[in-house]
Structure formats: C-alpha cells, structure tokens
Amino acid sequence: EIVMTQSPATLSVSPGERATLSCRASQSVGSNLAWYQQRPGQAPRLLIYGASTRATGLPARFSGSGSGTEFTLTISSLQSEDFAVYYCQQHNNWPQTFGRGTKVEIK
Amino acid sequence: QVQLVESGGGLVKPGGSLRLSCAASGFTFSDYYMSWIRQAPGKGLEWLSYISTSSTYTHYADSVKGRFTISRDNAKNSLYLQMNSLRAEDTAVYYCARDVEGMVGPADYWGQGTLVTVSS
Numbered sequence: 001e002i003v004m005t006q007s008p009a010t011l012s013v014s015p016g017e018r019a020t021l022s023c024r025a026s027q028s029v030g031s032n033l034a035w036y037q038q039r040p041g042q043a044p045r046l047l048i049y050g051a052s053t054r055a056t057g058l059p060a061r062f063s064g065s066g067s068g069t070e071f072t073l074t075i076s077s078l079q080s081e082d083f084a085v086y087y088c089q090q091h092n093n094w095p096q097t098f099g100r101g102t103k104v105e106i107k
Numbered sequence: 108q109v110q111l112v113e114s115g116g117g118l119v120k121p122g123g124s125l126r127l128s129c130a131a132s133g134f135t136f137s138d139y140y141m142s143w144i145r146q147a148p149g150k151g152l153e154w155l156s157y158i159s160t161s162s163t164y165t166h167y168a169d170s171v172k173g174r175f176t177i178s179r180d181n182a183k184n185s186l187y188l189q190m191n192s193l194r195a196e197d198t199a200v201y202y203c204a205r206d207v208e209g210m211v212g213p214a215d216y217w218g219q220g221t222l223v224t225v226s227s
Contacts, residue, residue, distance in 0.1 A: 049212075
C-alpha cells in the first residue's frame, strides 16, 4: 500500500502567519491527493482535492499544490479557526491511505 | 442540506459482530460513491471501505478485508458496514462519508461518527 508521510508532525505558528504543510507519497499518486482539516471533537472537513482544487466554500487563504509524490498545503494567513489537525489522503490506488496528520498549533 | 447520520455503534466483546448504518439525506444517494473511515481514540484517520453507486464495486483496507462487509440500499438511502470477528484494535469512531460527485476518494461530507468499543 502507498504510505503517506506528513511533515512536520506539529507546526507552531502565530496568527496571521503563513503555514506550509507537506505530504509525501511512497509512490506516485498523480494528482489524486486530498487534504482535510479536523478540529477537536469534529468530523474531518474536506479542504482540497485533486491536489489543488478548493472544496466548495473554502476560503482562498487555503491552497494546495504538487503532483506525483510531493504535495503542499499552504494557509496564507492563519486565523484562529485554522488551528487544527490536517490530514492528506491519496485516492489513486487501493487501498486509499491517509497520512498521520500535522497538528497546527498556536505559537 | 446534506446529512449523514451513523448509528449502530456500542460496546461489543472480542469476536463479536456489529452492523453500522448510515442514513443519508439532502442529496440523491444513488448518484454517489460512499465510504467508511475510522479513527481510533487519539489517533489518525484510517480508510476502511468503498462502494460504488450500484454496489458493483467494493474495496477494503487489508486490516478489515474478510471481516467487514460494506453494502448499501439506494431505495432506503442507507449505507451499512457489517463488522464480524471484532478485535480490540477495531475500537474507533466510525464515519460514513460521501465521495465528491464523480470521483472516487475525496469525501466532501462526513457523518458525526459512531463509537465502536471492542472490549471484554
């Protein structure tokens, strides 16, 4: 199965700053990569799919890039509601697999 | 609005069985691929299973293959997960999710989850 590696495990950022999260696949997944946000006690929320397509209603401060094995989620200016855990998911091969997550915390 | 409501979770002994249900509303259920995903306490997300619109195709994670069965009833707008031979490591919150229209994989709507606890 494809292993998804997210880095860093924890990212400490001040409100208003930029956050850059990475996700690496153990083999190419093309552009079949999604990003999710999960706040404590809540279900995950789709942010990005197709590596760079924003989900409906997602603020423009979120952007995704990459293809093949290297992907990035960028939050241009962190708001208080953005402090959460972020997961990447490949849906190119069966079984689909998630990364272990990056926790974005307040610095 | 789109709603997914899971039910059927609870406490079960190792080796036991449980059937989870997911009631869908607010969209044409039969048009969408559906998935089950779980999250063990304090852990990350684990994709479990997928089913195509007319149940022709199903896929499973290796961790549940042969023990879990996904199914759907489009007439009842419902998704199911039959879980047999349960183990302690199956303890988790189980989410049903709707895949983005026309796509296999990215899930744009999730239920609130149902907790399954496997313990003697």
